[in-house]
Amino acid sequence: MLEILFSPETISSTVRMAVPLIFACLAGLWSERSGIVDIGLEGKMLAAAFASAAAAAYFGNAWIALIVAIAVSVSFSLVHGYAAINQRGNQVVSGVAINMLAAGLAVVLGNEWFREGGRTPQIPPEAQFAVFNLPFMSSLTGIPVVGPYLNVISGHSILVYLAFIFVALSAWALAKTRFGLRLRAVGENPHAVDTAGISVARLRYQAVIIAGILCGLAGTYLAVALQGSFVRDMSAGRGFMALAALIFANWRAWPSMWACLLFGYLQAVGLRMQGVKIADFEVPVQFINMLPYVMTVVLLAGFIGKSIPPRASGIPYSKDR
């Protein structure tokens, strides 16, 4: 039991499960902090996963795949941005539309291009991201007890390290830079920002573009770094889980990372708990699988206090109101 909870494999698995959530959660953070509700994280992640897998299969290069994925994801973001910012449409409706569009388009195009039932061919190993070993780690793994855990830090795809770098960058940029301050202001009180002579639309577009880039990274990690091909609906609800993590983290960067790691940990433990008995009682898998959602509800209901979204989140801005 304890072995499962704290083994290096579980922790390593936690990191792999959490990274797509972290990227998506940060995307949601940037978008919602600027006042654009983004329910389309799932769709953008899926579109990026397809784009990256298709590009990797075609060009045979992981970095080109990443660029293509980001381009596709950003273009979906811009559609959402146009609907939400210029047209002042309902942002939830637009986000749902993006989810449906991405799910359908990926399968249709995939079938047309590769004829494998909406899948992409397996990407050859040389077109996947190489495993990145931290330079000084190999000499330290011999240390008892601590040694095996160092493998948790080293030996992941480069995108894993990028995820954590982006957490730090987002936290810093939102809190300490002029751009971040303005962006947060536009999510709280766009009228004040407008009065100060700063373009609300421009700031919000910048935010959705950043969200698009991050979703592009999330999708590429899923398809190219982890699986090595695209499969229909492979994002499997991770975009929505990232949204839950965002609420859980009260729309802040570092807590977002911890929330995603916690969700990743629960998934990793859940996979290993199947069939394990605690004092002659077999824990139902369904129970563990529902934990992230139950925890979000329970903790929000009483323990971490009120989770307050940005005040202007989801409200289209118009000067005359």
Next chain:
Amino acid sequence: MSSKKLVAGVAVVAILAVGAWWLLRGSQQTAKVGDGKPAIVFDIGGKFDKSFNESMFNGAEKFKSESNVQYGEFEIANEAQREQAIRNFADQGYNPIIAAGFAQAAALEKVAKEYPDLKFAIVDMVVDLPNVQSIVFNEHEGSYLVGMMAGLASKTGTVSFVGGMDIPLIRKFACGYAQGVKAVRPDAKIIQNMTGDTGAAWNDPVKGGEITKSQISQGSDVVYAAAGATGLGVLKAAAEGNILSIGVDANQNYLYPGKVLTSMLKRVDVAVYNVMKAGKDVKPGIQALGLAQDGVGYAMDDNNKALVTDDMKAKVEAAKADIIAGKITVHDYMSDNKCPVE
């Protein structure tokens, strides 16, 4: 947007849809192109999905090349088209009409009731109507054989299973597999995992890979995936972790040559071919295809030749003959929702 505009919009769309429906219906009733020829409705994924649908397509093509009869076919693009497609074929007089896959059961049931004079067939599901043949497979028998191979190939004495969605059908695979492993290695440990409880569990290769990694860390060195597209992640993680894997439904040996021990074949092509060949005389009721009917089996080709020893093959072939002769009975999980071995 004002609610008036919304109502007007909805009304316009509704009128257009009803109009289009009437037009389409009219045109179909005048042209009876089917005239007793067989037809098949492929499910989502399409006929080139390198799996379930493609296998059925191959069966239909075999029928066509042998009999020179052009069959009707339709690939649905979304779930709403299932009933529409089946009804269109029925309208046009195609007979029999094959619904490819369990997901079409509800649609087929509805249409089959409206056309009692036509014959229908459904693969992988039971629809209890007097004009429907339900084709099911004895997956437990095929899984038993690949389980034996897993038990014989394992060096650690621990093997594992990754299922897709946790439903009785997948437990049937797992149970047959476990019985096969235990038959050749009574002391073997079998780790069984399910990917999830929703439909997403069929399409989550990333999670499938994670499960496989956790099974490897628990000592498994042969893993059997019965999980749809999730299985692709299982096979990948197994190949990367240097253990053997077993594919499912179609022959998946080619995916990682030399790393996939074998694949449990479900011969849906045989099923489709048989129905098309029988034509209007297709027998209603449940048709169970097992080892005896060549409905299930295991895959051997150049990719896994080196992995399967002569001794393994001899033992598996002997068990196959015994199952067909009735000397070995493989327990079917779905008969009582219980499995005699763990």
